[in-house]
Amino acid sequence: MIKTEREKNIIEAALKVFSRNGYADTRMADIAAEAGMSYGLVYHYYQNKEKLFEAIVEDWWAGFYRELESLKVGDATTEEKLRGIIHYLLSVYEKKPDQISIFVIEISRGFVDHADSRGKGKFGRLFDLCREIMEEGQKNGFLRNDIAARYLTYVFLGSIDTFLSVMILGGEKMNASREERISDGIAKVFFQGAVKPRE
Amino acid sequence: MIKTEREKNIIEAALKVFSRNGYADTRMADIAAEAGMSYGLVYHYYQNKEKLFEAIVEDWWAGFYRELESLKVGDATTEEKLRGIIHYLLSVYEKKPDQISIFVIEISRGFVDHADSRGKGKFGRLFDLCREIMEEGQKNGFLRNDIAARYLTYVFLGSIDTFLSVMILGGEKMNASREERISDGIAKVFFQGAVKPRE
Amino acid sequence: MIKTEREKNIIEAALKVFSRNGYADTRMADIAAEAGMSYGLVYHYYQNKEKLFEAIVEDWWAGFYRELESLKVGDATTEEKLRGIIHYLLSVYEKKPDQISIFVIEISRGFVDHADSRGKGKFGRLFDLCREIMEEGQKNGFLRNDIAARYLTYVFLGSIDTFLSVMILGGEKMNASREERISDGIAKVFFQGAVKPRE
Amino acid sequence: MIKTEREKNIIEAALKVFSRNGYADTRMADIAAEAGMSYGLVYHYYQNKEKLFEAIVEDWWAGFYRELESLKVGDATTEEKLRGIIHYLLSVYEKKPDQISIFVIEISRGFVDHADSRGKGKFGRLFDLCREIMEEGQKNGFLRNDIAARYLTYVFLGSIDTFLSVMILGGEKMNASREERISDGIAKVFFQGAVKPRE
C-alpha cells in the first residue's frame, strides 16, 4: 500500500482532527483545512469519511501487528514480550500521541458501533495475539494458570489502556524517563501484584 | 431529585438507545419511540439531547459515588474495599448492563470531549476516591509503596474497565457465579500479580 | 364587550409581552406566565394567539376611535382638534407605553402582513378620520389647500408616530411637562413650519 | 465588499421575500426558491437567516449613508439638503420599492428587538446625521430655533417614513412626476407649515 505525498498529508491531518474532536464531531472540511487543501481533493483520494477513518485505523493496526507478531514469534521470555508491548504502546504515545488517541477514543470503544466498520474484529485480533502470549507464559510456568489467559489479557491491556487514556485526557507529555517509570509500574503490578511483598 | 413516572420512562429509554447506538448516532426521535411517546414530550421534560444525556450520567455517578463513599469510610480492609468496587461495578453490569455501557462507551472516553459536559470532572473524582483508598492501603502496609498510588489506581480501574468493555462488546450475559469468578480473577491479578507464585 | 377580571389580566399581560418582544417572538406560555396562570387557561378565554392579539388591537382602536370621533364632531377649531390628537396619543404613551408600543411596532407596520388580520383596515379608518379633519380645516380656511389633505395627514401622523417610536426605542419616560413641550413642538412645526418666521 | 453573482441573486431574492412577508414569516426555503437554488446554497454564502438579513440591511445603509454624507458636506443650502434627503428616499422607493419596504417594516421598527442586530445603532446614526443638518440650518438662521433640532428631525423623518409606509401598504406605484409632487408636499409642510399663509 504505497501512499503518495498527498495521501500522507491527508492521513496525518485526519489523524489530528479525529483525535481532537472524535469521529462524529469531525467534518471533512476540517480535515481538508488541516491538510491545506480543498475537501474535494480529499474525496479524490478517499471515497468517504468512513473509508478515510478506516485507512487511519488500518495504518495503526498494521504497525501494531507488525510489532506484536515479531514480539510473539521472537525468542524473548514472556515477561520481555509483555514488557515489549507496554513499551511499544507508550513509545507510540510519546512519538505520535494522536495515533494513540484515536486508538483509545474511537477504536477501543467506538468499535461497539457499526459492526466491524470501526475495527471490532481488529481489536479481537489484538486480544488474541496477546492471549497467545499469555497462554505461552502459562505453559512455560511463568504465569499463573489458575486464571484464564483471557482474563490476564484483559487486566493487562486494560491497565495500559487506562494509562494512555488518563495521559491523553490530561494532555500529559511523555518522555523517555517517564515512559520508563510508567512501563515499569504497569509491569510490576501486573507481574507481582499490588500487594506489598513480605520481606 | 424525584422523578415522575414519565421521566423514568424517558431515562430508561434513553439509556437503552444511547447505549445501543452511542451518543452521536442516537436521535431524539429514537428515544421517544423507544419510550412510546412523541418527541415533543421528551422535550417537555428534558431541555435537549445534551441535558438528557447528562441526566443519565448524573444518575449513574450519583449511585456510584454513594457506593464508593460508603466503602471508603467503612472499616473494611483495603482489600475488601477494592474488592467491593469490583463487585459493585460487575453487579451493576449484571443488573443494568446498559448503564455500564453508557459509562464505558461515552463517559470513560467521551469525557475527552465537550469540556466537562460529559463528565470529565466526575471521572476525576472517581480516580481521586480510588486513589485515596490506595494511599490508605499503602499507609497501612498492605499495598506496595514503590509505585505511586495513582499508578495503582490506573491499573486497577483499567482492569475493571476493560473487562466491562469486553463483556459489553461481546454482548456477554452476566450471572452471579460468573461475576464471582471474574471478580476474583481481577482481584487476584491486581493483588498478587500474574506471575505464578513459587510453591 | 364586558370583560371578566381574568380576561383583563390576560390582555394586560399580553400587551406587556407583545410590546416587549413583538408578535412573532412572543410565546403563549410567556403571556400565561406574565398573567400568572397556565397557558391552558389563556386558551379558555382566547381561541388562539391571533385572536388574542386582535383583542388587544381592538381595545386599542376602540379607545382611540372614541377619542377621535368625539374630537371630530366637537365644535373645537381644527387646530384644537389636531392638537387633541397629538395630546391623546402622547398621554396614552405616558400612561400605557406598552399600548403605544404595540401600536407602533406591530400595528402601524405589521399591518402589511396577513391581509387585515392585524389591522390594515383599522389603520385606514384612522387615516380617514384624520383626513376628514384636515379637509374640514382646508374648507374653513385654516389649512393650506395647495396640498392634498391626505398628504397633510401623512405628515401629521408620521410626525407623531416617529416621536413615539423614538421614545419607545430609547425607553424614554414621559411626564406632563415633557409631553407639553413635545406636543407643542410637533404642533408648531406642523402648523407653522420649520422655517424661522421673519420678524 | 465585492459580491459574486450568486450573492447578488440571494440578496435580491431575500429582499423580495423579506419585504413581502416580514422577517419572522420568511423561511430560508422561500428565499432559496425565489433565488432558484437549494437552501443549502444560501447557507453556503450566508451563515444564517439573521446574517443574511443583516447583509441586506448593511447594503441599504451603506447606500443611504453615502448619499447623506455627501449631502451633508456639500455646499447646498439647508433647504436643498433636506429636499435632497426626501428625494433620495422617494427615488429609491421608485426604483427599488422592496428595499424601502425592508427599511420601513423591519428596520425602522424592528430595531427595537435584538439589541443592535437589526440596526438600532445605524438608525441612530441616521438621526444624528439629519440632526446635524438641522442644527446647521438653525445656526445659519434658516430654521427656527425655538424647537430642538432633534424634534425637527423626528417630524421630518417621520413625515417621509409615513409616506413611504402608506405607499407600500397601498402597493402604490411611483413615478417621476408623482415623486415630484409628494416631495414638494412634504417639503412645503415641513418648511412652511400646514397653515394657510395669509395673503
Place this chain on the structure above:
DNA sequence: AATGAATGAGACTTCATTCAT
C-alpha cells in the same frame, strides 16, 4: 489533480394547540 459551488437528507428544536383530568 484540484476547487468549491451545489444539493438535499436528516437532525434538532420550538411552540401553538388540544385534551384528559
Place this chain on the structure above:
DNA sequence: TATGAATGAAGTCTCATTCAT
C-alpha cells in the same frame, strides 16, 4: 375553571457527498 401533559407541523441549520469546471 384550571392545569399542564401530550402532540406534531414546521422551521433552522449541518454536512457528507457529487460534479462541473
